[in-house]
Amino acid sequence: MPLREGAYRAPPEGRLRLGSVRPVSDARQRIRGGLCMEIRLTVNGKATVRRAGKAPGFAASYDVVVAGLGTAGAEALMHCIARKLKTFGIERQNGMGGLSTIGGICFGGGLNRRLRDCEQAASAADVAYGTVIAGVWTEGRRIVGVRTLANGIVRDVAAAVVIDATGNATVARMCGCGLRKGRAFDGVMAPCARAEVWLDDGKQTPRPIYRNFPDDLSRSAEDYSATATKLARSRHGFWLSQKAQGRMLRPSAVIGAREEVRVETEEIASMADAIAGKVFPNPLFFACEPEDLPVYYEDHVFESKEIRNWKVHCGLPMFYYPSSVPYGTIVAKGMENLLVPSKHFGVAHDLGGSLRMQPEMRKTGVAAALAAFLMLRLKCAAKDVPYAELKPLLEETGCLKPARDTRVNTIHGKKFGPLTDEEVVAALRTDVTRTAEWWQGPRGEATGSAAERAAYALWTAWERGVRGPEASKTALAEKLFAALGKTPRHDGNFALALALMDDARAVPVLRDLVAHPGGPADPVVAGAFPNRIKAIDMLGRFADVESVPVLVEIVADGARTFTAGLADAGSFGGGDTMCRFQALAYALTALQAIWAKHPDRQTALRTSRLQAKLPPFKSHLDGYDLGERLRRVGLVPRKGRK
Ligand SMILES: Cc1cc2nc3c(=O)[nH]c(=O)nc-3n(C[C@H](O)[C@H](O)[C@H](O)COP(=O)(O)OP(=O)(O)OC[C@H]3O[C@@H](n4cnc5c(N)ncnc54)[C@H](O)[C@@H]3O)c2cc1C
Structure with a gap:
């Protein structure tokens, strides 16, 4: 069974883990007087719990405590100071800037050019470097203070508002806030990168x-x-x-993590929202950055439907698309005065690949400072900050500027159209390849090629299916349906376009693609994801019971026959093993999707799991075993277990 959306598994125990604090909302844990701290230490694998029930003598009192002075936190600190708030900044490193100071991070409007300003501004605040947050003092759903630890010295300070900008949910975790981790299917993250x-x-x-x-x-x-x-x-x-040029200001050995845990927030922005063109009524900022997480992974079968549509079905390699980000994404759910800017903010895994760059993280920090300012002025909880008051401040600080690039729309405007229905149909009479590259965009040589146009036509069908309006959706679907059977080589394209529009009339063609791989509608094109694999994915979405026998057969055969000829054509770029992995993974997940809607077919799935023959799937990423992924999510049994 896939893990529950957002299920979080605790990280492996370290030798000493400090400051994990139980949720104080649990009545059994409460200590008389309401104010309590419960620090759970794990020392050499042995858990101990230390409780403190008395209000501490706070050494100082602040309007705002900013935990973590990285990309978002440094901006938050600056803007709190600019609003004349008494602010305390805490940073475990010996300087501010966090990930924006790592060598090699130099693109896209980084913080590094502003670091000197940040450091100068910080002289007007109390800033503690080489210091970590060791615990939080809470009263009901409010944080009343934090405990810091530096050189073995513990210090408690009172805080009216806390901004957790640690990027790894340190404070939120201590408060017992809900955490989300990785993709919905199996919780896998894309945490680390190396330069x-x-x-x-x-x-x-x-x-x-x-x-x-x-x-x-x-x-x-x-x-x-x-x-x-x-x-x-x-x-x-x-x-x-x-x-x-100031781009390599301070190369330092900070661990770089693209994605860690995320905090459960009042609102969440997702890729589905972006595709649907959802503009939140309370935007913090608008973003448009390239999504690159799935590019590094080959198990896109486990990613969201939207990522698969973009990357596999349309053949568009990077998600480069405008999205709007609502205020609730920086408000920790369940806490009155905790704001959570930085990369652990409320974004779903699939959009998180785009919304992680420095310009966006800086804006989360600015917005958190502005929200803190209003919370103190209006004496309200974070979630009750009136957007009408926040908006002018966001405008003043440049947060609400339009996204810096809207590449897909630019292509829309300049090279491709927008495509009319007739142009979509004409474009789909070409084989779809994976040639479109985001950086080529409107200026690149490849733009406007027939293959890109075909990919773009598939995207147009998907977008129209999601956004409508209903009449134009129906009109396009009818034209696609009418085109079926006229040029057999392109029936796969038309069926997939219909499937992307959620039109079940595609199903017979999809079944045929899976039953007769390599047939006329399944041309093998170098570098492209083959129609037969796309068809399996779509049949799973339609929960097509009739395709169960053929899917079971594919699994039982280890996908050998099904993938014949694909590796030679360079499909998936990973040779025979990679093609077989893709076919098996898609077949097993399709069976699982069918089973979810038709529980009576459970036996077929169970039999398939047992029969699945897995070759060792080492991906191009050292140590990332794709077969192991299938085992972990229970799609195939572990060795020796039947
Ligand atoms: C390899 C790599 C390349 C990238 N390339 C680019 C690029 O070219 N352009 C771009 O725009 N973006 C790039 N990014 C993304 C971008 O740099 C980061 O996503 C962004 O800087 C993250 O900002 P943040 O504020 O969320 O986290 P950080 O900048 O990491 O800030 C978190 C801060 O909190 C501190 N902290 C954590 N825990 C504690 C604690 N318990 N107590 C006290 N302090 C704590 C940390 O030390 C750190 O300073 C890249 C990221 C990586 C990993």
């Missing part, structure tokens, strides 16, 4: 290369250290010019 620089003695242009190691944080840390050392030693012109 590796190919200096090659200066003969070759160096290039940072990022990879994700979902299961190995310490390796990522090692990589960062190595990178920092290389950069420090580098005399290469490229890096010197980056430094001169």
